[in-house]
Amino acid sequence: xxxxxxxxxxxxxxxxxxxxxxxxxxxxxxxxxxxxxxxxxxxxxxxxxxxxxxxxxxxxxxxxxxxxxxxxxxxxxxxxxxxxxxxxxxxxxxxxxxxxxxxxxxxxxxxxxxxxxxxxxxxxxxxxxxxxxxxxxxxxxxxxxxxxxxxxxxxxxxxxxxxxxxxxxxxxxxxxxxxxxxxxxxxxxxxxxxxxxxxxxxxxxxxxxxxxxxxxxxxxxxxxxxxxxxxxxxxxxxxxxxxxxxxxxxxxxxxxxxxxxxxxxxxxxxxxxxxxxxxxxxxxxxxxxxxxxxxxxxxxxxxxxxxxxxxxxxxxxxxxxxxxxxxxxxxxxxxxxxxxxx
Amino acid sequence: xxxxxxxxxxxxxxxxxxxxxxxxxxxxxxxxxxxxxxxxxxxxxxxxxxxxxxxxxxxxxxxxxxxxxxxxxxxxxxxxxxxxxxxxxxxxxxxxxxxxxxxxxxxxxxxxxxxxxxxxxxxxxxxxxxxxxxxxxxxxxxxxxxxxxxxxxxxxxxxxxxxxxxxxxxxxxxxxxxxxxxxxxxxxxxxxxxxxxxxxxxxxxxxxxxxxxxxxxxxxxxxxxxxxxxxxxxxxxxxxxxxxxxxxxxxxxxxxxxxxxxxxxxxxxxxxxxxxxxxxxxxxxxxxxxxxxxxxxxxxxxxxxxxxxxxxxxxxxxxxxxxxxxxxxxxxxxxxxxxxxx
DNA sequence: TTGAAAGCGCTACCAT
DNA sequence: ATGGTAGCGCTTTCAA
Numbered sequence: 001x002x003x004x005x006x007x008x009x010x011x012x013x014x015x016x017x018x019x020x021x022x023x024x025x026x027x028x029x030x031x032x033x034x035x036x037x038x039x040x041x042x043x044x045x046x047x048x049x050x051x052x053x054x055x056x057x058x059x060x061x062x063x064x065x066x067x068x069x070x071x072x073x074x075x076x077x078x079x080x081x082x083x084x085x086x087x088x089x090x091x092x093x094x095x096x097x098x099x100x101x102x103x104x105x106x107x108x109x110x111x112x113x114x115x116x117x118x119x120x121x122x123x124x125x126x127x128x129x130x131x132x133x134x135x136x137x138x139x140x141x142x143x144x145x146x147x148x149x150x151x152x153x154x155x156x157x158x159x160x161x162x163x164x165x166x167x168x169x170x171x172x173x174x175x176x177x178x179x180x181x182x183x184x185x186x187x188x189x190x191x192x193x194x195x196x197x198x199x200x201x202x203x204x205x206x207x208x209x210x211x212x213x214x215x216x217x218x219x220x221x222x223x224x225x226x227x228x229x230x231x232x233x234x235x236x237x238x239x240x241x242x243x244x245x246x247x248x249x250x251x252x253x254x255x256x257x258x259x260x261x262x263x264x265x266x267x268x269x270x271x272x273x274x275x276x277x278x279x280x281x282x283x284x285x286x287x288x289x290x291x292x293x294x295x296x297x298x299x300x301x302x303x304x305x306x307x308x309x310x311x312x313x314x315x316x317x318x319x320x321x322x323x324x325x326x327x328x329x330x331x332x333x334x335x336x337x338x339x340x341x342x
Numbered sequence: 343x344x345x346x347x348x349x350x351x352x353x354x355x356x357x358x359x360x361x362x363x364x365x366x367x368x369x370x371x372x373x374x375x376x377x378x379x380x381x382x383x384x385x386x387x388x389x390x391x392x393x394x395x396x397x398x399x400x401x402x403x404x405x406x407x408x409x410x411x412x413x414x415x416x417x418x419x420x421x422x423x424x425x426x427x428x429x430x431x432x433x434x435x436x437x438x439x440x441x442x443x444x445x446x447x448x449x450x451x452x453x454x455x456x457x458x459x460x461x462x463x464x465x466x467x468x469x470x471x472x473x474x475x476x477x478x479x480x481x482x483x484x485x486x487x488x489x490x491x492x493x494x495x496x497x498x499x500x501x502x503x504x505x506x507x508x509x510x511x512x513x514x515x516x517x518x519x520x521x522x523x524x525x526x527x528x529x530x531x532x533x534x535x536x537x538x539x540x541x542x543x544x545x546x547x548x549x550x551x552x553x554x555x556x557x558x559x560x561x562x563x564x565x566x567x568x569x570x571x572x573x574x575x576x577x578x579x580x581x582x583x584x585x586x587x588x589x590x591x592x593x594x595x596x597x598x599x600x601x602x603x604x605x606x607x608x609x610x611x612x613x614x615x616x617x618x619x620x621x622x623x624x625x626x627x628x629x630x631x632x633x634x635x636x637x638x639x640x641x642x643x644x645x646x647x648x649x650x651x652x653x654x655x656x657x658x659x660x661x662x663x664x665x666x667x668x669x670x671x672x673x674x675x676x677x678x679x680x681x682x683x684x
Numbered sequence: 685t686t687g688a689a690a691g692c693g694c695t696a697c698c699a700t
Numbered sequence: 701a702t703g704g705t706a707g708c709g710c711t712t713t714c715a716a
Binding site for chain 3: 015019023048050051105
């Protein structure tokens, strides 16, 4: 493996000149630059990452902490991951993958060893134990998701409260007034991932503001969970004409259950789902959905990390506004005229 | 951040002694060892990864190259990823995540910069362009999957040929003689991922050996693809009583289509699917399946990489034998007595 | 069983 | 616009 001094010799310049044409931190004449670049290409030179990290205290690596087996849908996680990796590459950074189950120790390990320049954490919980640890690291970090107290912490996420409001607004615009929320599994609430409560909060608030009659229920996974959830909704809100589904895993069994019961979507029941595009279009009925912008959120997380690294001031929190995409699961609701007997 | 010399001073020993208690490459008296460890804990010392890599030419990092948006099911990819990360951690290694779309350049970049000790590649193709490049790297690599010519290359994968044979054997054991293969989408064959053809080869060979009547069809994604595939199968193999499904994405629409046509599983049609456990049990009918042992394959890939790093001889290729898990989608087939008229 | 010190390959400061 | 060089923090010989 050639070193920087091999390149320098081949190009007839000093090591520092080679270093500077590589980093661009100093003006170099076009001619010298060409000679150095030719030598680099000729020799197939790659700067040694460790040496560079040692000398510069910069690794060009980002840590990404992903949840393993949570109730978060795996495809969504993967979308965040690919978004982060792709965005990181545009900044000439690589991504070191950590799993959440290593907990605080994992963060301290890679940060303490100076393996990474910054950290990005997914699946942040209400009172996440890792947050105090982050403050002790010398590297900056960015959260995907919001803890209860996000003060002074860089956070990025979809604006779930606004998303809930948009879903209700969309349905209200179609004449629906009795609307139920099929929420995430109770485990999600218990774990304390705040997107669930942020969505629920936005839902409740918007329902009141819009004068809607609503109920909200978490939904256990599987056919059984969906069935129970629907039964409770029907019992508590008779005449419900629309569902907001904030539970990706529940979508397939839910549609199946409705079909089995002869309730047509959207003729008998309208649905707005909160999910990524591809799951919305991959189901028997193409669902009108509030998009989960994994790509955008992941990209912003990386941008934020880069700003932090460059000492640039950045907004502490970034809430990505919702986008509703209309497809085939929402129909206009006409109030039924109650036929009085006689 | 404390350095090794801070630790040495605090413990009243030399730098090299600290280094050796950390690496265990030299006997150190219990007493000295205790003093050094105490100093390390006291100061919260973490060796600097870059400095270590520079001095030792070892990074304690593995590269893992994952496919992005292929026709491989995302949950399966994620299972491999978590298996590799988890296994790597047991060897005190971390994982740098690369995407396949960076191609050969990505491999050369991380290997050339000495960012990793070894590489693990998923989604290897028949005549993968990256393979010649791997030979030029100074780091060893392990493939998950098999190229056409696996000579001299470390490869790990499920034994798809044996898996196909097991599936047929299982169905034959239940009295089935007319069996169809619902294969991966044509795109998979075209891309040249060899697991598809290895499975098909094993299927054809076993069918002949067992004296079965079979047909095999690729299956395009979506409801439409499933419908077409079933139609062709019924046309070419009337009286088909069992399906081997080597196409995870096709499973949900396939079951739905059968249900819609009034064909009960397993009473009218038996099914053996090739898929991970969790998708087999997550469908309306709990499917008898040949497991995709992502965890085992990922773990073996890491072990192999470690062996290679330690200069240990390892078998070039590792084929993980199949496991059939019986669930509710296979029934015994009783040959219909053709009622002769009159 | 331990210490001393020579690099590993690069960056960035101090020069000119 | 370019060169010289002192470290960055560690591993690993060589010595004792």
